[in-house]
Amino acid sequence: MPRSRRGNAARKGARGARSSGKADSQASDDEVASEVLSHYSSASESTSIAEEVAGNEAVDEQAQQDEVEDKLKECIDNVMDKSAKTRQVALESLRLAFSSKTLFDFLLERRLTLTDSLEKCLKKGKGEEQSLAATVLTLLCLQMGSGPEGEEVFQSLKPLLINILTDSSASPVARQSCATALGMCCYIAAADVEELVPCLTCLEGVFGSSCAQDGSSAPSHRSPAVRVLHCNALQSWSLLLTICPGSQIKKILDSHLPKLPLMLSSDDVNLRIVAGETIALLFQLARDMEEEFFYEDTDLLCTKLKALATDSNKYRAKTDRRKQRSIFRDVLHFIENGECHEETIKFGLECMYVDSWARKRTYHAFKEALGSGVRHHLQNNELLREIFELGPPLVLDAAAIKASKISRFEKHLYNSAAFKARTKARSRVRDKRADVL
Known part of the structure; x- marks a missing residue:
């Protein structure tokens, strides 16, 4: 080409x-x-x-x-229905809702209607219905807070609570709930000391019969319902002590510190424990007012507390003995050394330290009223956050909440590592070669 x-x-x-x-x-x-x-x-x-x-x-x-x-x-x-069964179901639903959620805005415009309904349940209802109504009243006050709304609810039903509580012919179950409701509502909504003292006097009149009159031993209450009533009244009374002024505390120390140790001889383990915790609370309040507080019968009191802290009587249930020993060891240690066992309460991303008998009585009172919802209220209820000095509720976005939670796999790995470490430690202790001769 x-x-x-x-x-x-x-x-x-x-x-x-x-x-x-x-x-x-x-x-x-x-x-x-x-x-x-x-x-x-x-x-x-x-x-x-x-x-x-x-x-x-x-x-x-x-x-x-x-x-x-x-x-x-x-x-x-x-709650206003003619059927008692329907009213009880409605009250139970309200109890669950009020204890698990914060509903201030919803209840604000309905509080008067609900208060009237609860008043009718307390007046005309029978034992269980009255008990539920008193419990819902406590939670309604807790939702309304310590402002004028909560005070209005408490003032309208306080006379009725006192009437049921002091009526020996009323249902024991209703009287138990009214004792708790009177203490809690007064703690939340009492405006001044003049409202506080009558409630204290009423509660004293209920549990006072558990104190011996002759100074030898506490009377034995055969009815379990009466024992629970006296426990609830004493717990409410001790809760109100935490907000009493110093002048009132001095009167109570003079009149009740010699009496309360007599309740340590009660046949009921719960009444003994509540009495021991109340004695520790009184000692704390006295030392807060006077650092060098002296009680002349301290040695005799410590002897009783030591006996309860080391109680091994076989006629008492094993769980009761264990619970009693644990509590009275703490009570005895506080009275002798002034040191209180610290408890840490975690909720959400926060935690709270319960490091005094007054704080412990307050926290356990709200815990008993709210049940499993106490952590939700500690996070969101302004009343509880003010009482326990937690500040305003935290505003958290979904990402922060999700980041604070560990995954199921991470939790599994942590548990596996902890189990392995625990097994190794126990194996070394169980090895005969580790015995010290």
């Missing part, structure tokens, strides 16, 4: 290659552009999906809130 024709063919081939390369590059550019467009479209689509999911979650949350409020409205209406 001539050289010129071969060169022309080569140039044609080169032009064809360049044109095909340009076409390929244009095709690749189009692919990149389409990929970018598809990426942004998918990103915008995912963003719109996320926004839609968030919107749906907000709608679902609002729908759930509306459903809960509708059920609560129905329960409040049912």
